[in-house]
Amino acid sequence: MxxxxxxxxxxxxxxxxxxxxxxxxxxxxxxxxxxxxxxxxxxxxxxxxxxxxxxxxxxxxxxxxxxxxxxxxxxxxxxxxxQGVSDELTSERDFKTFKGFPVNVELNQKSSKLKFLNGLLYEKSKDYLAINIKGKIKKIPFDEVLKISLCTLKD
Structure with missing residues (x-):
């Protein structure tokens, strides 16, 4: 053709x-x-x-x-x-559906060497993302988050 x-x-x-x-x-x-x-x-x-x-x-x-x-x-x-399902979480529906699932959070922290966090998706508010990292809840301000993707949890 x-x-x-x-x-x-x-x-x-x-x-x-x-x-x-x-x-x-x-x-x-x-x-x-x-x-x-x-x-x-x-x-x-x-x-x-x-x-x-x-x-x-x-x-x-x-x-x-x-x-x-x-x-x-x-x-x-x-x-x-x-299109199927994307690994990247973007919509409110994604965050509700995948609460408790393992996620990889890519960070935009200029003052820190930390670029990625892995944990279980715990909560999303309008100001922050909370993930459970080995039983401790870490709140990350959204202005420091570049991307949130489903992943396999790393130890």
């Missing part, structure tokens, strides 16, 4: 996605497989999670538009999926 047809296909899929209030995170066409594989990763425009039902709902209209376009003259497999 040439670049021009790939671009046409991407634009076509974006139009279908917009009709469902979805956005295309990525579109990957694996021409080295037989049949070729078209992978479409979706997200909802409003930020909500994509469900399996959403993927199934999108499959038929996307496939129909691909067929009508005549951009592909070969058989293909269409795979629709969501």
């Amino acid at each position: 040439n670049k021009e047809n790939k671009l046409k296909l991407e634009n076509l899929i974006k139009i279908v996605a917009n009709a469902f209030a979805f956005e295309i995170c990525s579109l990957n066409i694996q021409t080295n497989k037989n049949p070729i594989v078209i992978e479409i990763i979706l997200k909802k425009a409003n930020g909500d999670d994509i469900s399996l039902d959403d993927c199934a709902l999108f499959n038929t209209p996307a496939s129909d538009e691909i067929e009508k376009s005549n951009l592909l003259n070969c058989s293909y497999v269409l795979e629709i999926s969501s």
Whole structure:
């Protein structure tokens, strides 16, 4: 598949996605497989999670538009999926869901050599993040936190 047809296909899929209030995170066409594989990763425009039902709902209209376009003259497999779960915690929902889970906190402390902390996610407020490090609660002001990610707990 040439670049021009790939671009046409991407634009076509974006139009279908917009009709469902979805956005295309990525579109990957694996021409080295037989049949070729078209992978479409979706997200909802409003930020909500994509469900399996959403993927199934999108499959038929996307496939129909691909067929009508005549951009592909070969058989293909269409795979629709969501972005999945990120290791980085960003939303209030993430902090509630993963309370008690092991986290790695990357710090932005200019006056300290300490750059990372590992512990169990304990609490998040508007001003600080609290993690449990071997039974002791450490409160870290948010202006010192660069990133909070799920991890495996290190001893």
